[in-house]
Amino acid sequence: MRHIKIWVVAVVALIGNNASAQTDYQKPPAEILELADVKAPSASIVSRNNKYLALLDRSLYKSLEELAEPELKLAGIRINPENFSLSRGTYYTGLKIQHLISKEPITVKGLPANLKMQSFSFSPNENYCAFINAAFNKLSLWVIDMKTGQAKEIIPSGISATMGSAYMWGPDDSYLFVRYKGDKAKMPEVRELPKGPATQDATGVKAAARTYQDLLRNKQDEAKFDYYTTTSVVKAFVDGRPIQQVLKDGVYKSFSYSPDGKYLLAEEVRQPYSYTLTYGSFPSRFNIYDINGTFVKTFYDRPLQDKVPVSYDAVEAGKRSIFWRSDMPSTLMWAVAPDGGDPEQQSEYRDEVFQSDYPFTEEKLVCKLNNRFSGIEFGRKDMAIVYDYWWKNRNTRTAFIDPSKENSPLRVIWDRSTEDVYSDPGDFVNTYNQYNRAVLQYSKDGKSLYLTGEGYSPEGNKPFIDEFKIADAKTKRLWRADGKSTYERVIRIIDAEKKLALTSIESPKVYPNYYLRNYKGDSKPTQLTFKENPYKALADVSKQKINYKRADGVDLYATLYLPAGYDKTKGERLPMLMEAYPTEYKDAKAAGQVKESPNAFISLYWGSPVYWVMRGYAVLEDAQFPIIGKDKEEPNDTYIPQLVADAAAAIKAVDSMGVVDKNRCAVMGHSYGAFMTANLLAHSDLFAAGIARSGAYNRTLTPFSFQAEQRSYWEAQKVYNDMSPFNYADKLKEPILFIHGDADNNPGTFTLQSERMFQAIKGTGGKARLVLLPYESHGYAARENILHMLWEMDTWLEKYVKNKKEISMK
Secondary structure (H helix, E strand, O other), X not given: OOOOOOOOOOEEEEXXXXXXXXXXXXXXXXXXXXXXXXXXXXXXXXXXXXXXXXEEEOOOOEOHHHHOOOOEEEOOEXXXXXXXXXXXXXXXXXXXXXXXXXXXXXXXXXXXXOOOEEEXXXXXXXXXXXXXXXXXOOEEEEEEEOOOOEEEEEEOOOEOEOOOXXXXXXXXXXXXXXXXXXXXXXXXXXXXXXXXXXXXXXOOOOXXXXXXXXXXXXXXXXXXXXXXXXXXXXXXXXOOOOOEEEEEEEOEEEEEEOOXXXXXXXXXXXXXXXXXXXXXXXXXXXXXXXXXXXXXXXXXXXXXXXXXXXXXXOOOOOOEEEEEOOOOOOEEEEEEOOOOOOOOOXXXXXXXXXXXXXXXXXXXXXXXXXXXXXXXXXXXXXXXXXXEEEOOOOEEEEEEEOOOOOOOOOEEEEEEEOOOHHHOOOEEOEEEOOOOOEEEOOOXXXXXXXXXXXXXXXXXXXXXXXXXXXXXXXXXXXEEOOOOOOEEEEEEEEEOXXXXXEEEEEEOOEEEEEEEEEOOOOOOOEEOOOOOOOOHHHXXXXXXXXXXXXXXXXXXXXEXXXXXXXXXXXXXXXXXXXXXXXXXXXXXXXXXXXXXOOXXXXXXXXXXXXXXXXXXXXXXXXXXXXXXXXXXXXXXXXXXXXXXXXXXXXXXXXXXXXXXXEEEEEEEEEOHHHHHHHHHHHHOOOOOEEEEEOOOOOHHHOOEEEOOEEEEOOOOHHHHHHHOHHHHHHHOOOOEEEEEEOOOOOOOOOHHHHHHHHHHHHHOOOOEEEEEEOOOOOOOOEHHHHHHHHHHHHHHHHHHHXXXXXXXXX
């Protein structure tokens, strides 16, 4: 691995002394460092038949050196050219496996010395598990025999993961399908002069595109994209036999096999490529092969998707969402929009669902939907459950259909708003059929299905298990978490007849662990995992849900943390750090619905505001900031006044409790929360300072929709301009700290957004600081960068909030 000098750190600039500089990496105070530098708890993976539990160890952060590894940005993906994988991927450094119920451990032997495990999975019949080991310059495929615990390498090199997962288990446990590049090495870096300029044409046809990043720019990029994404598909055998080619070289976006294991469906990306869209919109061809790679037929030629409207209810014309039906041997299904994918076009139905059995020559209409198709679950040949959705009015429907009939009528079970979480009936429980595919779980008599859900309520989430009667769609409550002191959620049903479920139980001070619960009676659940709380320093911190109202009567809530030992009766009022993220609604009643449990574990991550409760701050986390569009009005038509009203209500609530000094409040947010932060400082005097991470501040640079705003800039110029804090940089007088990754790949939040916003404040006499974190994308990953970010935030809060002085901004 190449080495870098990690003293090259955050680029910073500070107004006040007009300084621009680079500074060495810093660490936050001990109280924060103790929480930020803990050992990450292991990740849990349960095998599909509930036989095994794998516990995977991981590092909490990457190192800066890892983040600085070579990276190519091509067609919306980021590739590590050294080992042909997606860059910035998560990996695991340790593995333990146990029998789920008995907790009996399986001793795993022979793992690679420098383990960087990715893509861990159990085989269909759970005789093996597999994983990719990522070295600096290669990927290798390993399998573990579950009987012996012995790990062995079955492909030492030549694997590619640039287009997603490097492998997929075959129909049985004897082999895996693998993306294989052979002995192809890193593309030679030859400086090639262009043969001419890169050109694009607007032909008079509407072809709007969102502000994607990492796009192709020229023919050289096209050549690199082809080089790094082209692979064959081979069979790799667990017994060590030589690999066998199945599909010849191509750019395989995806491939999957039929439930009976006889056919392969492969989506192959084709030219011409686009310089305004990511590879997901490139032309592609859906080909069908037999399981050994013999070509059967081309099922669908998908054109370049450059004319899809930007509306959130818009979809591509032609066949889409092509997949194998899970309860039939070899039947393909897909959806087609009669309105051509354009929601502005009038149509009696918005989607039609089709299917085709082998040999895939005849198409049969399954059903017609009033909204867009969003999924289907199969039970029997004559029964399935179909889902549809319409964004504009937030409507979703769930209905029974008979897929054995042509154009089956719908028996609607639920017709509801996705915003109304209190009416959420939950999700149907699945099991696995003879093809090892997920299907609906029936009761023994075949008359009932089962549901599990979060159980949203004004008191907080109380997850449940229901029996659902097929005949009349009525439900019977089998179990519900009491929610008094713990938050217990259902991971999966182990045995519906014996009423056994795998659940996770946690409380504010107790880390989530798996339990086996018999929900037939009141017996105590059996603990299966024993992960410890890594944040014991927070043991005496106070956590409480607070409920309050906006000035217009909208119900709001937030989580309030107070320092250990704080006693408000002594009259001390605390400085406060508030974190929020605006959410758009069409229903004011739904906006105030509680969507979490007050008993959830106090969990931290790199961007959490809760660290500062250890520094003597009151912390208001996840304060609800609804932006509501009433009647025909869109939410963003009144974005600014609603945003300020949300903030004012939160500060009034904590001020009335007597715990917060309303003159020493800071607001922070990430991404759309950063956009919120800049707007609050520009349009109110509620806060002493702000912290905005990885945001976008000039909406004219995201002209074809952003967040939940469907309209383009030219359809809603006033909305775009009014919402852009860049236009009000001269009004932004409270100090604001901008932090941004200098390799942000999120659509819309280009690093340039923070740079230009900072320059606007600088040019109009405001007070700000800009910190650019080397190599970071939209979410931050390197330990050095994250600890420095926490130091920057703490320094800012100490100076401008806790120890605030009245400074004239004139």
